[in-house]
Amino acid sequence: xxxxxxxPPINNLTADGQLVGxxxxxxxALCAQMKVECEIVTQDWDGIIPALxxxxxxxxxxxxxxxxxxxxxVAFTNKYYTTPLALVAPKDSDLTSxxxxxxxxxxxxxxxxxxxxxxxxxxxxxxxxxxxxxPTQEEAITDLTNGRLDAVISDxxxxxxxxxxxxxxxxxxxxxxxxTETQAGIAVRLEDTALRDKLNAAIDAIVADxxxxxxxxKYFDFDIY
Numbered sequence: 001x002x003x004x005x006x007x008p009p010i011n012n013l014t015a016d017g018q019l020v021g022x023x024x025x026x027x028x029a030l031c032a033q034m035k036v037e038c039e040i041v042t043q044d045w046d047g048i049i050p051a052l053x054x055x056x057x058x059x060x061x062x063x064x065x066x067x068x069x070x071x072x073x074v075a076f077t078n079k080y081y082t083t084p085l086a087l088v089a090p091k092d093s094d095l096t097s098x099x100x101x102x103x104x105x106x107x108x109x110x111x112x113x114x115x116x117x118x119x120x121x122x123x124x125x126x127x128x129x130x131x132x133x134x135p136t137q138e139e140a141i142t143d144l145t146n147g148r149l150d151a152v153i154s155d156x157x158x159x160x161x162x163x164x165x166x167x168x169x170x171x172x173x174x175x176x177x178x179x180t181e182t183q184a185g186i187a188v189r190l191e192d193t194a195l196r197d198k199l200n201a202a203i204d205a206i207v208a209d210x211x212x213x214x215x216x217x218k219y220f221d222f223d224i225y
Contacts, residue, residue: 001027002057005042006136009161009219010063013042025215026080026206027061030186033202033211046113046135049073052189059199060187063155065115067182075190077199079183081224085116086156087174088144088163095151098177100127106150107132109140115182116153124153145170153177157220 003011003023011021019040031038043051045062052060052074066076087108089095095102103124110120112133120131134140137154141162144152152159156176163173186203188195206212207225216224 001031001038001040002043002048002051002060003027003040003062004045004048004136006045006138007063007158008166010155010158011061022081022215022219023061023063025218026212029206029211029215030061030199030202033205034198044135045111049187052187055189058188058192058195063184064187065182066185067115070187073190074187075193075196076185076187077196078203079185079225080203081184082181083155083157083184083224085119085153085177085180085182086159087151087153087177088159088171089151089174090144090147090170091172093150093172093174095174098175100124100129103151104128106130107148109134109143109149109152110154111135111137111140114154115180116155119177119180120153157222157224161219 003019005011005013005019009021011019011023014020019042024040027038027040041057043056048060048062051057064070066079087098100123104127107130108120108124109132110117112135117133125131132149137158140152143149151174159173163171186199212225
């Protein structure tokens, strides 16, 4: 299983090198449901699909949004969660809207090769914002807290978790980005349809038996399925 390992609370390494997060707990629950032994191998986001294709691992469980472009490269399971994109800004920012017109003249950070990067470049970029892309979510957040960005766009619950636990009160949620709700799926190689089908059955099973809800409650106080 290949997560990124740099995207709390979804998948990240602790100070002592432990891999933790929602994706990791879901991966372990799915492996238990399928009665298989799984090894988890972290991979930088920008090389995660090539690493899957090169058989470094057999499935990507890394909060990857299901998109038509990615479907040309990988086969996706059904969704295992749904999230809108959201925008955060410094608490003293004059930003009160996530509409593209409100970001004109602003610099917006996002993790590269993601749906939020696409939105930052295409929608905000067309409206006159500068989109600045980073290898990891954490690097974008660091530049926001250090005053080098006007806003960061990302998955809403990644940003909510950061605001609650690690932002030191520096920043605020501007709001959801309208029309950006996406579904995250597990990606396998295009030819691995049997594995995809087994994973779909396992997702259905952990939702039905309450395992999914228990994992969700550990990280979020709202429904993400």
